[in-house]
Amino acid sequence: MANAKNNLKARHNWIKNIVAVVTSVFFFAPFYIILSLSFKVRGDRSSHWIFPSSPHIQSYVVALTKGNIGTAIINTLIVTVFSVVLIILFGSIASYPLARHRSKLNKFILSAFVGVMMVPPLSVLVPIYRLMVSLGGINTFWGIIILSTTYGLPMSVFMFSNFICTIPKELDEAALLDGCSQFAIFPRIILPNMMPVVSSVVILTGVSIWNDYSFQLYILQKPKLRTITLAMSSFFSEGMTNLPAAAAAAVMAVLPVVVLYLFLQKYFIKGTVDSAVK
Amino acid sequence: MKKTIVLAAILSLFMVFSVFATGQKEAEASSLDGLHGTLSVATNCEDPTFSAVNEIANRFMEENPGVEVEYVSYTKDYENLMKAKMAANDLPDVFATHGWGVKRYSEYLMPLNELSFAKRFTESILNVIKTPAGNIVTMPVTAELSGIIYNKDILKKAGWDHVPRTWDEFLQSCEDVKALGVVPIYIAGKDTRSQANLMDVAAPTFLTTYKNDDQSQALYDGTFDWDKWSRVAGFLKTLSDRGFLNVDANTADPIYRGEKLAYGETMYVFQNQAQIASAWDINPDANLSMMPVPVYHEEDTPIMIGGERESYGIWKDTKNKELAVAFLEFMSRPENIKYVCEATSMPTGFSDVDVDLRLSSDFKQYENLRTFPYFDREWLPSGMWATMRSTGGALTAGEITVKQACDLMAESYHSLLSQQQ
Amino acid sequence: MVEAKLKRFSRFLYADPRALTLLTLPAVVLFSVFVVFPIISGLNISFTNWNGYSQSYSYVGIQNYKDLLFNDSVWTAFRNTLVYGLGSTAVQTVLGLGLAMLLVDKFFLRGVTRTIVYIPAMVAQLVIGYIWYFIVTYERGALNDIINLFGVSPIDWMSKGNRAVLIIMLINSIAYCGKTMIIFIAGLESVPNMYHEAASIDGASGWQAFRHITIPLLLPAFTTSLVLNIIGGLKMFGLVIAMTDGGPGYATHSLSSLINTMYFANQRAGFSSAIGIFSFIFIMLVSILLRRYLEYKDQQYNG
The missing domain is CATH 1.10.3720.10 (MetI-like)
Structure with missing residues (x-):
């Protein structure tokens, strides 16, 4: 009986593995195309499906030297890391009262935040730009970090407050009875449970800041401050004649986020369980 | 956990402020004796122009060791960025005016009349870089003398011993080329500039070049009858309907354009000389040249399209005026102008610079032709380009009719004119 | 008197849940400066015929909103x-x-x-x-x-x-x-x-x-x-x-x-x-x- 069940399961897994291979091939195809393109030489007019028989790494050299992808990656890391840290910090402490004490004011703040999550930042780009000029934030990291933080916050507040709702209120009350100050509840009770949801927020906001284009374009105008999307997009501009180099730049822009995902993958799903589906 | 977060916060604040502090320090660079400081120069051009001007910037820095020129190209984002920067009155010290020195940027540009190079421009260039008040606002490093790019070999093969003189002849030549199995006109319409550029080059001959039917005044004062635009829009539509455009005219990316010209897979392309240069990059043997723009009225004579190409002005409120002036003066030296023009295969707007280009002999025979600016730069308010692009794209895609295109142009024209008053 | 006020304040901080709303302050400040303010200035622009870069423009009332209703795009x-x-x-x-x-x-x-x-x-x-x-x-x-x-x-x-x-x-x-x-x-x-x-x-x-x-x-x-x-x-x-x-x-x-x-x-x-x-x-x-x-x-x- 048990044996039969195992057999069934084994056959099931067999089918699953085949379906998984087909799925993977389908989803990987676009990346295969960009990879094979990045190893071709300029002016190669062969089909996108054909991998070059002798792969050239010349395009990667061009992307690294002419596009300064190396500096760009460091700049993007600075912007992303600091913004994400601030987002986690401000977002988590703000979510605690918003999730716990449903006063009129708090409800208003929460829904305003969630509303902002949906405002296309492009629609307010010029007012923001003028503000930044008067604050002296153009061509500075703090300028772009503040903007990325502000526009990343709503998503983190949304997820954190959803998560805090799932922690039983009784725990807070017990702590209060033990003489704990209400400000101490957050670090003592809530924070220790937050690791998975933090990793979800890190991935979601980190990836969107890493991929941001418009804010970075307007705030970081000096070539030395260029971020990865800016560096890459300069290869994809209208007069684009070096397609393989553009493809190589794209590949290098994608790699770091993939590595980040692989590291945080384990917590990521747990974090999504905690913040998004309960 | 708490400690880590607090630590991270302190660290990040520290970093943010230290970045702020270094930013301040950089801004304090001031001019001592001789030339010192950092000059920001922005443009939208691409290679080979970018590399050529960059070389001039390097030469300038060699001659003035205390100076750093930050030369940067924002390519396709340039115009949007510059509009945001104008709104905030925060512009680069020196910036490219790409044909809009007078109509769009003059409010923010310093007059250059007093500078040494101001006397050296050719008459036709002077017309397009001077404001109505007489201020020269920009210095064209390269000028443009364009018509329509064509392939001499294919034209001959199609049985033509001369380039078409009227649009009727032009259509006939397209028919003949099509019969050979070659794409008559290549449009890379994913970037709708292709369609707009075609109309921009053709429109003067339909509306303003013929003395008995000159709409210029009506276009300037806002009384133009936009139904007449159907000549131009209808022409584009005809090309599309009669199958003279490539099949993917609405979706092709401009990357393919150079290839098509290089391998003789298309007859005509409505672009400037730079496109020929990039085709020769791929295949030096392609027998390409430039022809004058054919005419609409039988009695009219063909024209060339001219104007500024890579051209720089100085922000009137710049804190580096001395440096900016020195940089433009340096760039205007004949050897530097010659260098950029030859590297980019573009003619010059300086009367005292002799540029040797592969197309020079072909241009010789057009010397006596009249030269007109691009249609939108002269006869339309700034901002109409976008409408020409979107209506052009919609026309070739069959999304709108010629009548609708005229109406859209009229609407945009009146709304933009009202902004100026 | 001052002492009593201080005491009330510390009680407020210590036990009144409303005090917790202070934790949202950093987020709210960023939000007001970089989101609310730009949106308000966008509202102001929406009543003008500004071209987006010139230093001058004039107010045209609700014309833009009227245009919007009849604009196919x-x-x-x-x-x-x-x-x-x-x-x-x-x-x-x-x-x-x-x-x-x-x-x-x-x-x-x-x-x-x-x-x-x-x-x-x-x-x-x-x-x-x-x-x-x-x-x-x-x-x-x-x-x-x-x-x-x-x-x-x-x-x-x-x-x-x-x-x-x-x-x-x-x-x-x-x-x-x-x-x-x-x-x-x-x-x-x-x-x-x-x-x-x-x-x-x-x-x-x-x-x-x-x-x-x-x-x-x-x-x-x-x-x-x-x-x-x-x-x-x-x-x-x-x-x-x-x-x-x-x-x-x-x-x-x-x-x-x-x-x-x-x-x-x-x-x-x-x-x-x-x-x-x-x-x-x-x-x-x-x-x-x-x-x-x-x-x-x-x-x-x-x-």
Whole structure:
């Protein structure tokens, strides 16, 4: 009986593995195309499906030297890391009262935040730009970090407050009875449970800041401050004649986020369980 | 956990402020004796122009060791960025005016009349870089003398011993080329500039070049009858309907354009000389040249399209005026102008610079032709380009009719004119 | 006197839950300066005929809002935004749920497949757009290469406005369905196993169990993915720019990309701001509905 069940399961897994291979091939195809393109030489007019028989790494050299992808990656890391840290910090402490004490004011703040999550930042780009000029934030990291933080916050507040709702209120009350100050509840009770949801927020906001284009374009105008999307997009501009180099730049822009995902993958799903589906 | 977060916060604040502090320090660079400081120069051009001007910037820095020129190209984002920067009155010290020195940027540009190079421009260039008040606002490093790019070999093969003189002849030549199995006109319409550029080059001959039917005044004062635009829009539509455009005219990316010209897979392309240069990059043997723009009225004579190409002005409120002036003066030296023009295969707007280009002999025979600016730069308010692009794209895609295109142009024209008053 | 006040204040800090709202201060300050203020100044611009860069402009009252009502491109963009948002939700729900069902239980290739499906979700829209351009383009397009094998002549996929809108929507769905998949995997993992065991003891078929147990328990996951996808639709920008640049004509613009084009290229900053305010109001309506949902959920937990 048990044996039969195992057999069934084994056959099931067999089918699953085949379906998984087909799925993977389908989803990987676009990346295969960009990879094979990045190893071709300029002016190669062969089909996108054909991998070059002798792969050239010349395009990667061009992307690294002419596009300064190396500096760009460091700049993007600075912007992303600091913004994400601030987002986690401000977002988590703000979510605690918003999730716990449903006063009129708090409800208003929460829904305003969630509303902002949906405002296309492009629609307010010029007012923001003028503000930044008067604050002296153009061509500075703090300028772009503040903007990325502000526009990343709503998503983190949304997820954190959803998560805090799932922690039983009784725990807070017990702590209060033990003489704990209400400000101490957050670090003592809530924070220790937050690791998975933090990793979800890190991935979601980190990836969107890493991929941001418009804010970075307007705030970081000096070539030395260029971020990865800016560096890459300069290869994809209208007069684009070096397609393989553009493809190589794209590949290098994608790699770091993939590595980040692989590291945080384990917590990521747990974090999504905690913040998004309960 | 708490400690880590607090630590991270302190660290990040520290970093943010230290970045702020270094930013301040950089801004304090001031001019001592001789030339010192950092000059920001922005443009939208691409290679080979970018590399050529960059070389001039390097030469300038060699001659003035205390100076750093930050030369940067924002390519396709340039115009949007510059509009945001104008709104905030925060512009680069020196910036490219790409044909809009007078109509769009003059409010923010310093007059250059007093500078040494101001006397050296050719008459036709002077017309397009001077404001109505007489201020020269920009210095064209390269000028443009364009018509329509064509392939001499294919034209001959199609049985033509001369380039078409009227649009009727032009259509006939397209028919003949099509019969050979070659794409008559290549449009890379994913970037709708292709369609707009075609109309921009053709429109003067339909509306303003013929003395008995000159709409210029009506276009300037806002009384133009936009139904007449159907000549131009209808022409584009005809090309599309009669199958003279490539099949993917609405979706092709401009990357393919150079290839098509290089391998003789298309007859005509409505672009400037730079496109020929990039085709020769791929295949030096392609027998390409430039022809004058054919005419609409039988009695009219063909024209060339001219104007500024890579051209720089100085922000009137710049804190580096001395440096900016020195940089433009340096760039205007004949050897530097010659260098950029030859590297980019573009003619010059300086009367005292002799540029040797592969197309020079072909241009010789057009010397006596009249030269007109691009249609939108002269006869339309700034901002109409976008409408020409979107209506052009919609026309070739069959999304709108010629009548609708005229109406859209009229609407945009009146709304933009009202902004100026 | 002062002492009493201080004491009251410290009591307030220590025990009054209202004091906790102070924790939102950093977020609220950033929010007011960099979101509320720009929106208000956008509102101001929407009553002008500003071209977006000149130092002078004049007020034209509600003219821009009147124009908006009769402007075809605005309504096309609005419709497209809904297609991008809701269409992607529908496709991603089916695709994401299927993938989640496949990849929730352990088997040999599970980890690799999950990663491969999720990777595109981390790639910038601009890049996704550029990559897919090479697939759907006419000349040497990867898709045309494939249909060519079956003897079909190549198709210029993006040349017709409505078809292009659908293709962009599909690409958006495929590229970013990893996000939906993760949400559903999380949802499935949080469905306690006992429900399924109970159902199978009761003799329910696989489909019945799916229909009556899995689906209802996945409702929160559905809602979350709906919210995220609608946001994605409203913010759709890079993909449109990279695939079609809004063309042909204005046929494939989303509200976001139309706002950008109107503002900068068409130099109608006032009109563009009016579209911005219009979408803001629409967004607020969506967000009120969302708040209803959050309150409803809150009652479920606390009521």
